[in-house]
Every structure is written in C-alpha cells, then in structure tokens.
Amino acid sequence: MAEAREQERINEFEELYCSMLTSFLTTLYHVFLPISLPVVAGALLRYYKGLATKPLSAVSLYIMSPALIFDTLLHAEITTSDVAVTAVFCVANVVVLWLLCSLLGKLLKLSQPEQAGLALTTLFTNSVNYGLPLVLLAFGQLGLDKASVYVIIQIIIVNTFGVFVAARSHFSAAKAFQSVFTLPSIYAAVCAVLLRMSGTVLPEALDTGVSMLSAAYAPLALVILGAQMMGVKEGKETALVTPAGFWSGMAMRMIIGPLTAWGLLVLLPVDRTLFAVLLILSSMPAAVNAVILAEQYDAAPKLVSRCILWTTLSSFILLPVLIGVMG
Template identity: 30%
Template sequence: MSLSELAATFANNLLPVILLCAAGFLLQRAFSIDSRSLGRVIFYLFSPILAFDLLLKNDLPLAEMGRTVAFCLATMSVMAALTLLVGRALRLDRATLTALVLTVAFANTGNYGLPLVSFAFGEDALAHATLYFVTTSILFNTVGVIIASLGRLNFKQALSGMLKVPTVYAVILAALLNQFHVVLPLPLERTISLAAGGAIPMMIILLGVELARVEWSRSLRAVGIGAGMRLILGPLVGLALAIPFGLQGAALQGNIVETATPAAVTNTVLAAEFNLDSSLVTAIVFIGTILSPLTLTPLLVYLGR
C-alpha cells in the first residue's frame, strides 16, 4: 500500500465527497439554510427513489438481501455491546453512556456511506450498501428511539416510527417487481433514474449543512472514545463478521465501507429530543467526520484489491 496509491484513492473517492460537503457547510454559514425541509425532501423523495432504482436494476436475490440485513444487525449489535462494556468499565453516567451507544451503533450510512461506495466501487456494491442503509434507518427509528428515550417508549410506539420510513416500502416494491419480472414503462423508468441521480449529491450537501450547525462538547475523553470506536472498531468488527457471513466481492465492499463511516448526524436529533448529552453527540459526529479520511482511505485501498 504505497503513498501514491493512498493519495490517488483519497483524491478519486473521498475528495469529491469532502468538496461537496464543504459547499453545503459554506452555504449554511452564508444563508442559514432550512436543513429540516431539505432533510424531508431527501427522506421522503430522494432516498426511497434511490433505493428503488438501485435494487430494481441490480436484482439482488432474496437470500443475498437477507444476508446483508443480517450482517448489518449483527455488526450494530456487537458495536452497541462493546460500547456498553467500555462505558461501564469507565463508569460513565447513564446519559453519556446512552449518547455513546447511539453514536457508535448508528453510523452515517446514508449521506456519507452511499456516496463513498458509489465513487469507489460502483452500482453493484452500492446496491448492498443501500440495503445496509435501509436496515440502519429502520433500526434508528425503532431501537434507536427506544435507546435514546431510556426506556420511556415501548416497542409498539417505536414500531410506528419504522412504518414512517418510506425507503422500507421502496425496497419491498423493488423486490416484488424483480420477483415477478415486471418492466417499468420507459417514461417512468427515466423519471426514477433522473431523481435517483440527484439523491447522492443532495445527501452530501445535507451532511455539510448539518455539520455547520453542530456545537462543541467539553468531554474530550468521551469524544475520543466515540469517534475512535466508530472509525477504527467499526470496520474491524465488520471484517471479522464478514467471514462467517461469507461476504465477498461487491457485497464485502459495500457492507464494510458502511461499517466504517463516522457517526450519523441524525443522532444529534435524538440526543436533543430526549435530553441526552447533545453537545457530546455532535462533537463525536463532527470529529469523526473530519478524521474519517484517515481510516477510510487505507480501507478503500484494501477493499479494492
């Protein structure tokens, strides 16, 4: 793994994401963009269309889809369990520990992970990464909400959150159409492809907009633990679990990159909503995103061999 190889990988795959993210950051600073409205456009329109388009084109077998979902569940469960062990060993208070579990378990698999996989490995890997992203979205809106509420919400209430994730329905519809070999009319197919093409740039811009709104935390130790576990332990756990799950080729590339992304910006929303240490969460998100090229660049080189 030479220096020139690392530099080329960074320039070709990570730099485009960083530059567009920086544009979103500067736009937010200059014009105070309404990130909530932008996020809703992505959540309800672009994300489901992107998932539908990718899965319809790639026609992944149901067994392959199930394996990706199971791998995602296993990876996130292990990361959450390890964070609990570390937090209890360090005797962190409940609010800080809950914030750490959220940021370590829930990575930025959408705004960051999908563009990165797209640039580095193309549509085959992106289809697997999209399934990983959809699974994390479902878990975030159910398990994530339960964790953040410290048990104040029951499973039925959390389940209603899952039913509000439109990408879930897009995945189901794409799987059904593939199963019955349905061909879309050309005008509809082109409309979907056109909208899907705008999804990834919009996601990156939103990431920049959200990062411009974060506030700093005073707990440097907790920030270091959260960012370090997310960026270093995440891909190591993913690579270890990839062996028993038999992930290879595009499936390995798409899934492992998703395990290695920094903490999701959406964690800050839950932290603020449920009175956790929101400044800690946002600091982990910001620091992790800034440092992520240092860990993701060599990982992309390794996965590309």
C-alpha cells in the same frame, strides 16, 4: 547473499510504500475532491445564509431516501449467494456493535440522546455517497456489484432499525417501533421487491422520475452534512457535546467497527473480493444519513455531526491504508 536479501527487502518496502502513497493520493483526487463540493456548499450556505437543515432533513428522509431504495432494489444486479452472505454479515455486525454501544453508553453514563447518537455514529457508515465511488476506484466493477448488495441492505436497516434507535432517545420502545412504519422507505422497499419478483417493468417516464429523485439523495445529504459541520462550531450548541460522547463515538466507528467487521468476516464463507469490499465499507466514517435521523428525532445531532466530521477526516488516512493492505 545476506546483503542481497537485505536489499531485496528494502526494495519490497519501497514498492509497498510507493503503492500505498499512490493509492492515497489517487483516492484524494478522484473521490474526496468531488465529494467535498456539496459539503463545502452546505457549509457556506449555513455560514452566510443561516441555512436551516431540519426541513432539508425531512425532504431527504421522506422523499429522496425512499426513491433511492426503490430505484436501487429494482435495478441492481445481485446474486443469491452475495445477498445471503452479505445479509448475515450486516445483521450480525449491527447487532454486535449495538450491544457494544449500549454497554459503553451505560459505563460512561451518557444521556439517553447521547446513547442514541453514539449508536447512530457507530452502526451506520457512509457507504452510499462515499463508499461506492471508493470501492469502484479500488476494486473495479466487480467490487461495485458486490458493494451494491451491502448498500441496499444498510439503507433498509438505517430506515428501520436506525429510526428505532434514534426515536428511542425521546419516546418509548413501542412508539419508536411504530415510528418505523410512518416512513415511506419501508413501503418503497416492499414495492420494489414485489415488482422485481413479478417481472413488472415501470413505464419509462415514471422510472425516469424515480431515478431523478434517487440521484438527488447523495448531493442533498452532503449539503446537509456541510451545514451540520458548520453548526458544530457554534458555542452554545457545541457545549451539548460531551468529551465522553465524542471520543467514544470516534473509537467505536474508527477502531472497534473495523475490528468487529474483520472478526465477523473471518467466520463467514466469503471470497477475497467480497471480504475486502465488506471490510472497507464497514470501516467508512459515520454515515451522512445518521445526522439526518439525529436531526429529525433530536438524538444528539451535534454529537453525530461532529463525529461525522472527524471520522471523515480520519478516514483519509485509514481507508487508503486498508485498501493498500487488502489489495
């Protein structure tokens, strides 16, 4: 009897191992390979053509991002329950992580730009161009529908509170707050909500144009990421990244971030699928648009881009494991 139970435990372990390995390899092929193409293209352009990323960052921040927010808010199928729970989670998660970042930055005596870079790295995950395809693969259409709510809310937070965090590295709190309202993203969100509440339908040609701009956001952001990653290796610029700033960013995004999300989700009334989706999205590597904000406001962009690179590489191991556990 004891031998039979031991063999049963061995068989269960082998099945779990095979399942996690299959999930890992499938994720690499169906998600990471397509995502890698624009990243590699951006890196090659930076290396061979000296691609300047700041103008591209401005295009992404002032054109593509507002189009994405407007298009997503206008067409997403969302429920009141999902919006309420996800909104509470997103706000609570950002507040807790921001407080932890502020405390850690002061303890490590990081410079003001590095503190802003640490916050950008920690608070915002790569949930759009990385998270959505991963969630679709792991949890199907139901998971993707729930993920869209998180993505919409995070996009709004990034383009409001994210800008405030980035701008504070060089400006006063008042000026940083004012800078939020210089971006079209906040107005795009308001317009989309008003149109949706009123039941107004955009003319087909206009809707198609906005959708085209929206679709261009992800590849452009990934090209910028690739170029920034290549820039990390340049000697003088690399010296601006301190070990304390880098390792604190890695720890906050890949360890403290997932643990904080798990703790908050346990306290909220969420179903199993929403729990898994929100945990996975909150455990993603640092967001591509974090480096766009860092570049635009000089909030330690080299620190942010290096953390994006290494949190992305680390996620190749962490995320398949999480998906296997949550599945």
